[in-house]
Amino acid sequence: MPSYTFSVNKNEVTVNADADTPLLWVLRDELGLVGTKFGCGVGQCGACIIHLDGNANLSCLLPVSQLQGKSITTIEGLSENGDHPLQQAWKELDVPQCGYCQAGQIMAAASFLKNNPNPSREQIRDGMNGNICRCASYNRIEKAVALAAK
Numbered sequence: 001m002p003s004y005t006f007s008v009n010k011n012e013v014t015v016n017a018d019a020d021t022p023l024l025w026v027l028r029d030e031l032g033l034v035g036t037k038f039g040c041g042v043g044q045c046g047a048c049i050i051h052l053d054g055n056a057n058l059s060c061l062l063p064v065s066q067l068q069g070k071s072i073t074t075i076e077g078l079s080e081n082g083d084h085p086l087q088q089a090w091k092e093l094d095v096p097q098c099g100y101c102q103a104g105q106i107m108a109a110a111s112f113l114k115n116n117p118n119p120s121r122e123q124i125r126d127g128m129n130g131n132i133c134r135c136a137s138y139n140r141i142e143k144a145v146a147l148a149a150k
């Protein structure tokens, strides 16, 4: 089985896996980073979003063979102590309901805010429209992203 070396949350890891194994399963099953969630497995829900070299990416569609030398950040590595402005805003506004999609939402929002530091509400809605929430906490998510952008 081939091996691939890349960085996850600033730690170098080497994994042995079939070339087409999605990063999502490497994170969850090999590295124990279960904050990243499986929702649909086909790029439709956003629950599996991580950062690849600093930008949001769907880990369910990302084969491990494309990761050699790359840098991955998961929700576990977004901040040292859960104190990223988005995580603080999420807590302040009590955003989650069931919570399942929230890691993907926060990772998507972090990438979005990096590229759009002063977004309008409409831009936030557009920027976050790849993330589905079955509890429909969209309003609180939008408010929290706006709060974190302040």
Ligand code: FES
Pocket: 037, 038, 039, 040, 041, 042, 043, 044, 045, 046, 047, 048, 049, 058, 059, 060, 061
């Ligand atoms: Fe990757 Fe749904 S699990 S987009």
